[in-house]
Amino acid sequence: MGRMVALLRAVNVGGRKLPMAELRELCGELGWREVATYIQSGNVVFSADGKPDALEAALEDAIREGYGYDAPVVVRAAAQWRRCAPANPFPDAARETPNYLLMLVSKRPPADGAVATIQAKAAAGEQVKRAGDAIWIYFPNGSGTSKLTPALIDKAIGSPATSRNYRTVAKLEEMLSA
Known part of the structure; x- marks a missing residue:
């Protein structure tokens, strides 16, 4: 299980609402742990198993299914981010x-x-x-x-x-x- 950062694009702008409490819950439903968000613009720090591209796709799919819009997600492993x-x-x-x-x-x-x-x-x-x-x-x-x-x-x-x-x-x- 590795620490990672997920960055969502274009959330909480232009009618695309995704409260951070709901985003943390959604990430938890994906099996991510130690989920924390920073400000309202879609910044998530978490621990999870898996490759960044698979984690990106999983969160994009969950947002599309749960909120009805596409929000590109970029995930970086902690070592990359640092x-x-x-x-x-x-x-x-x-x-x-x-x-x-x-x-x-x-x-x-x-x-x-x-x-x-x-x-x-x-x-x-x-x-x-x-x-x-x-x-x-x-x-x-x-x-x-x-x-x-x-x-x-x-x-x-x-x-x-x-x-x-x-x-x-x-x-x-x-x-x-x-």
Whole structure:
């Protein structure tokens, strides 16, 4: 049984409601143990047997069946997750403006050229870099008005991706160790 992180995309936005208490219960029904969530955006730390892709599929199926919508899920083993924050290519932003630094993780490794494709669409000082299987984007003015849309990012990466700000990345790492 290994410790893992599951990140859900697009929950509790646009009418897709999934209270975290219900998400914890749903994960428990899948046989996951030591389930904890962080904030309302679909961050789960848990212990389970199985490969990440099988766990992703199981939770996606359960959400589809129980809530009637598709919510892509990305699962990372604890060892993978613990490499994320130290690999962050924007250490100053992580320290000074952690909410403006986003880490994107995707179901499959990013396609060759993904960073260049995303960076070509960036504006207002936005910077894009890859570290391991994650793509990091620094939004010096915040991401709210950025032209880097989820559809553009998914297309560049080649599979669904979800992002978390640096503060959340660090908090999930802390939760894995609790």
